[in-house]
Amino acid sequence: MNILKGVGVALVTPFNEDLSVDFDSLTKLVEFNIENGTHYLVVLGTTAEAATLSEGEKKQVIDHIIKVNNKRLPLVLGIGGNNTLEVKKQIEETDLSSFEAILSVSPYYNRPNQEGLYQHYKVLASTGKNIIIYNVPSRTGQNIEADTTIRLAKEFPNLFLIKEAAPSILQYFDILRKKPEGFSLVSGDDEFALPVTLAGGDGVISVIGQAYPKEFSTMIELAFEGKVKEAYAIHNKLVEMTRLIFAEGNPCGVKAILAEKGILKNYVRLPLVVASEGLYAKIKAEMNNI
DSSP states (O other): OTTSOEEEEEOOOOBOTTSOBOHHHHHHHHHHHHHTTOOEEEESOGGGTGGGSOHHHHHHHHHHHHHHHTTSSOEEEEOOOSOHHHHHHHHHHSOOTTOSEEEEEOOOSSOOOHHHHHHHHHHHHTTOSOEEEEEOHHHHSOOOOHHHHHHHHHHOTTEEEEEEOOSOHHHHHHHHHHOOTTOEEEESSGGGHHHHHHTTOOEEEESGGGTSHHHHHHHHHHHHTTOHHHHHHHHHHHHHHHHHHTTTOTTHHHHHHHHHTTSSOOOOOTTOOOOOHHHHHHHHHHHHHO
C-alpha cells in the first residue's frame, strides 16, 4: 500500500456566495494540485467542512472529484464518527471502487479510553477495507496512545497507516520505532511533516499543501532523498504561513490563500467564519514573502 506516500492534501470544499457548493472552483483546485505535484487527494476530511455538508452534497463532491481526477492521482475518502456501528455501516455501504483507503478519525466527544479506541478500530477493520487510523486529539478530545496504535497495527493488516496529529512529536517517533513491517505513519500536522518524514514517516496529509503543492511536495521528496538542508530551506520558508492558516480555525486560513490565488471564493459555512481582516492581511503579507 505504499501508493499513499508523499503529500496527500485534505481538499477544502469551495462555496458560492449563497453557500452552495462551488463545483467550478473545486475543479480548479483539483487541477491545480495535480499539475503541481501533489501525490494523492483526500476527499471529505475535516478540512472539507464535511460536518456541514448534507449527504446529497457529500455524494456530489465525491462524484465530482472522481470525475475531475480521472484516475490521475490516488484518492482517499474520509468516513469517521463517534458511533462505531454507524461508521462500519457507512464504510460497508459506500462504493469505494475509486478509493485506495478510508481515512477514519477516532471517535470524538464521547472520549473512549484506550480499550474503547482499540475496539472501535477492530470493528472497522472487520469490514476488510483498507483503513487509515486518524489521531487528532485537539479535535477529538482523546489521544490514541502509541501502544494502542502498535497493537492495532500488529493485529489488523488492513489498518495499514496512521495519520498522526498528536501534539507531541515524541509519540510519532515511538510509533516509527515500534511499528511492524508494512505499517506506515504520515504526519497530520503540517509543521511536523518534515522532521517526521526524515525520521522514517511516509510524508503528510496536509492542509497547506493544497495552497503550495509544488513547494510542499518538493520538500517531502527532498526528505525522502535525504537532502535535509534543501528540505529545511523550504520548510523554513513556509513555516510562518503554516502557523497563520490555523490561527482562527481550519479551513478559514487556507481558503484565504486560495481566494487570493484566484482558485476559489472566500466563503465558509457556520459555525466557522472567514478569516478576520487582521489575519487576512497577515496572510496576504506572508504570501508576498513566500
